[in-house]
Amino acid sequence: MNKNDIQELIAKRAAQELKGRCVVNLGIGIPTLVAKFINDDNVFFHTENGLLGVSDVSEEDIDPNLVNAGKLPVGEAVGASYFNSADSFGMIRGAHVDVAILGVLQADQTGLIANWAVPGKNIMGVGGAMDLLVGAKKVIVTTTHTSKDGKSKILKECTYPITSTRSVDMIITELAVFEVMEGQLHCIELMPGVSMDEVREKTEADFISDVTVAGGNML
Amino acid sequence: MNKNDIQELIAKRAAQELKGRCVVNLGIGIPTLVAKFINDDNVFFHTENGLLGVSDVSEEDIDPNLVNAGKLPVGEAVGASYFNSADSFGMIRGAHVDVAILGVLQADQTGLIANWAVPGKNIMGVGGAMDLLVGAKKVIVTTTHTSKDGKSKILKECTYPITSTRSVDMIITELAVFEVMEGQLHCIELMPGVSMDEVREKTEADFISDVTVAGGNML
Amino acid sequence: MKVYSDAAEALQSVKSNQTIMVGGFGLVGAPLTLIDELTRKEIDGLTVISNNLGEKGKGLGILVNQKKIKKGIGSYFTSNRDVGDAYQKGELELELLPQGTLAESMRAGGAGLGGYYTKTGVGTDLAKGKEERVIDGITYVFEPAIKADVALIRAWKADTLGNLVYYKTAQNFNPLMATAADVVIAEVDEIVEAGELSPEEIVTPHLFVDGIIRAEKILTKDGVVSNEQK
């Protein structure tokens, strides 16, 4: 699979988690792609720079003053509303956002994540990451399973500074889907064509194999 | 003078304090009358239940959902805006209201006031009084000089619970105008026909006679 | 978000001993239809957070007389003498807060904050027992955030998604309460299609709202009347 296919595979799987009426905040990168796979009027996208009701925008309708948190142009859905940054983060911290889908630099086997700083480099940006972690009712991580140099991004323990003491609920990669239950990582699903051996090999973290849904060729 | 004349005399004098562009919050009672004596587009009235730009309303234009903090019907001035109670009190506490004109039960010779509770009776209502005291840049008290039973309302020390540890800036009665300077009460003006002797007689508080403007028949 | 056909259905989940926020400044912006239903419902032990506890025999004042309210949290109870009487008899607990503190504590609750420091009330009887803190030379008191199980609010228009706009000074505490309760039911004059309210005019985005009903009681110059357009 090329990079694009991998990202779309992950985003598509994450989209399946959005069922029933829900308000969803999408992070930068793979999370942004999730919207492409949602065709449900009951899923509402929130962006922390001040809009509930994010939709796609066509090239000719781009408005430079209508962007998402990644500063990419977006559209305005029917029933959308705008608000200032304090009100927007009030929604997030106050648990009025149902799901946040985020990218990570690292995740660990207790569900803690690191996605805002790299030691040795300057700590230069956190944006809304910490607010989303403490506030969203459910947090789903979408990430490639390994970094560019092939190292596992799902570790025994994060080596980068953590984003929150709150564990995420789910991690979706191009290889598998993990759930965090009682502080432990459970692999609940393999992606099509992926074996548990491959997941074990490419994952530093300890996890419990709990595959009840056969997405691939073995349990 | 009858009660009405007394109230109008006090309100009219208070109105003279509102010069230049300013945002003014008027309390219940005599303060509400102050608006009658203002004919200046640069004076904007704020009411803490959520409106900047209070104006008079004629009987036929009364809207039951458009009221001031005293729950009396008001009108909407040109350039008015509405907001929720948290934003409204943010304006007050945040020192964005220039002048508050308030009634009192008691004031003392250091400028402290009591206007929200009477000991022995239930403490049942404070409303926005404490917020206005800590927040408004200038606080003017308008009050009859004595209570119904003839006792001075300007005391050596308040016997009722104080509204704030912040002193007011000015006290206007039907007998005189006082300013609070460096924690002391200064009588700066006598109302027409009022003698300093009468003021001294009807005032329990110690004050400094500092009458530079002859409103009446003596200095 | 559900559009309920009547107040009884909307308040089905409201139970005894819950904490309920009720919008309005006096009767202005109060959810009169929902309050009316509370007076008919067999519940008690309520903690009611509202600027006032209605007027004598009106609005929340009826609940006071029905002894359904265990505790009232508000800023101005003076306008209903029955509240003072019930308090004197020990039938009603009261917590009095400065109006700005009441509003701000709701906002804090809705915004996921634990509490905040305000200048208001410092050195007065209402700050007795409250923690003081000096920040940059100014003394503040700590006020905890307030939340509720249910908020009953009044808006002007809702769209079918649950977005709300308010009417003039009938706004007051309503948008704040909408953020600070587990279940938020709004009573409105009119329900319009999604897309009919401009994105810039919406004050309460739909993510805060769980249910809406059309108001059956309306405040007019001549007092509270039934909504004849119904």
Add this chain to the structure above:
Amino acid sequence: MKVYSDAAEALQSVKSNQTIMVGGFGLVGAPLTLIDELTRKEIDGLTVISNNLGEKGKGLGILVNQKKIKKGIGSYFTSNRDVGDAYQKGELELELLPQGTLAESMRAGGAGLGGYYTKTGVGTDLAKGKEERVIDGITYVFEPAIKADVALIRAWKADTLGNLVYYKTAQNFNPLMATAADVVIAEVDEIVEAGELSPEEIVTPHLFVDGIIRAEKILTKDGVVSNEQK
């Protein structure tokens, strides 16, 4: 409230070593005309509170390169590499706050609060040295309110009194900064007569605004251009 004829006049009172809030999320909703004037003004030692410090060589990024900024307070400096470089060289102090904390601290400053307790950041490097407090079983950190000498903001329309409305996601931090500075200057696309903005659509009431100017720099699909309608 004064309508200034140009940015130079509007910023006449801005001095070295002041704390200045600058609106915008990246370039969206940033007061580009006023920033442009800052780049021409002979000042330094500024503390700038803004979500970002512009982009490389754009907006506030120019001020960074001019070494006029002593300290930046914001949530996301990554989008301008020059910021990191200046920080490494010790030429620029930085204070990084979670975006929600940055926004909330401005709101607190504008609303006369001393500070507040938030869950955000608890247990992370950004909360190091910050006071923790457990309220109802949840751990929060204390965050002080933020204020500034001057706020430079961007709105869509102003009326002649100084009431402001904003455009879509160009709102962001602007209405908050309008409450939290001693002097507030707004740059707008259009100035209309008082009464032309509906009382319900006004986001920033005029009591917050000290001066307005018509924008000369406008963000378009093709980047920042001069306002030709001028």
